[in-house]
Amino acid sequence: MNVHVGGQMLISAILQQNRMVDTNGKISRRVTAISEIVPGKEITLNKIFEWNTTSSRFLPVDVKEVVEKSYRLQEIAKVNGWSWQEVVNQLVTRMCFLSKLLFEGKTKFDVVTDELEKFYYDPIRRHSIVLEATSIDGSGNIHFG
Known part of the structure; x- marks a missing residue:
């Protein structure tokens, strides 16, 4: 390349x-x-x-291992002034968001786009998604309801 x-x-x-x-x-x-x-x-x-x-x-399934391996995530942490744990928390929040979309059957492009917009512009909704998760299994799958 x-x-x-x-x-x-x-x-x-x-x-x-x-x-x-x-x-x-x-x-x-x-x-x-x-x-x-x-x-x-x-x-x-x-x-x-x-x-x-x-x-x-x-x-890997472990979010911490992903953060340790990723040059880009470490750069994002520096730019935003985030600790290592905050990067992990940000990734888990996004994992919960994407898992919830799948759980609700929201996979069409326009629907996902609308949900992404809501996710980024409504911090209360963004953090409530994490609270709605009921469990995370050993494979890293997040469960709701």
Whole structure:
């Protein structure tokens, strides 16, 4: 990838997508890795998430491990004056928000866009979503109701 140093800051992540064949022979496309681009003289890819075919989920599941691995999240913390724990809290809040959308069956583009707008412009609603979560299982799935 030949990207000028100035342009590297405009690209923050790369999703790797592959064709997968399940046990029934059905072919589907899956995101298999998510890497962030670390700006510098040379482009460096920092793999943050990887699809585990055995467990059929992304790893790592632990939010703290994601924050430790991520150059971008550490930069966001510096810019915002956040502690490491605040970055973890911000990610958990967003995980709860996205999980709630799935729980409520809100997956259409226009609906998700409207919900995202509400999420970012209504801090009380944003934090109440976390309080509505009933549990988080060992796989990192957030449950409601």
